[in-house]
Amino acid sequence: MPNNTLRQTSESVTPMSPKKWYLAGIGAAVFVSLYSAYATAFFAWLTATPLSPAQLKRSQFDTYAWFCVLCISVITVIALTLKLWCLGKKDRRMRPLQTPAEVTCPASTPVNPLTPHKMKLIETICLLATLDSDATIYATHPWSTTSDAGVAVEGTDEERKLKTEGLRYFLEVSIAQDFLSDWKKTRQHPPTDEQCCKRLVEYAGNDA
Numbered sequence: 273m274p275n276n277t278l279r280q281t282s283e284s285v286t287p288m289s290p291k292k293w294y295l296a297g298i299g300a301a302v303f304v305s306l307y308s309a310y311a312t313a314f315f316a317w318l319t320a321t322p323l324s325p326a327q328l329k330r331s332q333f334d335t336y337a338w339f340c341v342l343c344i345s346v347i348t349v350i351a352l353t354l355k356l357w358c359l360g361k362k363d364r365r366m367r368p369l370q371t372p373a374e375v376t377c378p379a380s381t382p383v384n385p386l387t388p389h390k391m392k393l394i395e396t397i398c399l400l401a402t403l404d405s406d407a408t409i410y411a412t413h414p415w416s417t418t419s420d421a422g423v424a425v426e427g428t429d430e431e432r433k434l435k436t437e438g439l440r441y442f443l444e445v446s447i448a449q450d451f452l453s454d455w456k457k458t459r460q461h462p463p464t465d466e467q468c469c470k471r472l473v474e475y476a477g478n479d480a
Contacts, residue, residue, distance in 0.1 A: 294356040301348040308342040393421040393442070397469040405446040410439035415473045417466060443476050451475055 315335040319328060394417040396409055403409075403423055408431070411421040422439055424430035443451075452468055463471070 291356065291359060294352050294359065298349055298352045298356070301345050301352060305342060305345040305349060308338050308345055311338040312342055391421055393417055393419045393473075394465060394469045396421045396423065397448075397472060398465050400445065400448055400452065400468075403445045403449075405449065407445045409442040409445060409448060410434045411442040412438055413440045415442060415476060417469045417473070443472065448472055 312335060315331050315338060318331045319335060323331060393409075393411045393415065396403075396411075404425070407423050407425050409421060409423055410431070411419040413419070420437075420439065421442065422430075422434040422437075423445070424434055452472065455471060456463060456468075
């Protein structure tokens with residue numbers, strides 16, 4: 273019974289995150305900095321008062337010692353603050369892109385570009401690798417992940433039908449495939465489908 277209680281207690285204790293450790297360290301270093309600044313000022317003032325040679329030497333030593341502590345604590349505060357900033361920057365870079373509504377991609381089944389196939393743009397990007405490289409992606413403007421989209425070969429009846437429904441040229445499938453392939457190589461972590469879709473929207477609107 274005591275072992276079970278001890279095990280439950282240990283499991284209920286949540287370890288502190290690195291960010292909290294850095295914050296605690298910064299708080300402690302700031303406290304030491306303030307106290308050592310006060311001690312340095314006090315002993316410096318004391319050396320200006322009438323003292324015996326032995327007392328003056330002691331006060332000068334204390335002033336120097338507390339000044340060294342002050343310098344070390346200030347450097348510690350700066351170092352921990354920079355480390356905390358780098359940690360926060362790394363967390364923001366690694367944090368997955370959050371969206372108000374979760375988008376579920378359909379199963380990766382081949383899409384025949386000769387058959388009208390309307391879906392959301394994010395779904396089209398999920399299926400990008402299975403699309404015919406000769407086809408073209410069309411989507412309602414302004415483009416976003418939730419824009420209606422369709423895939424068709426240019427110059428066909430399917431393309432004309434998509435355009436009559438208000439869909440505009442977005443990107444050729446081959447261009448989108450090549451762009452995402454090159455873009456993924458520059459990233460430290462594999463992007464999500466949502467991130468890929470938003471990057472293509474940015475590319476189609478500004479660079480393509």
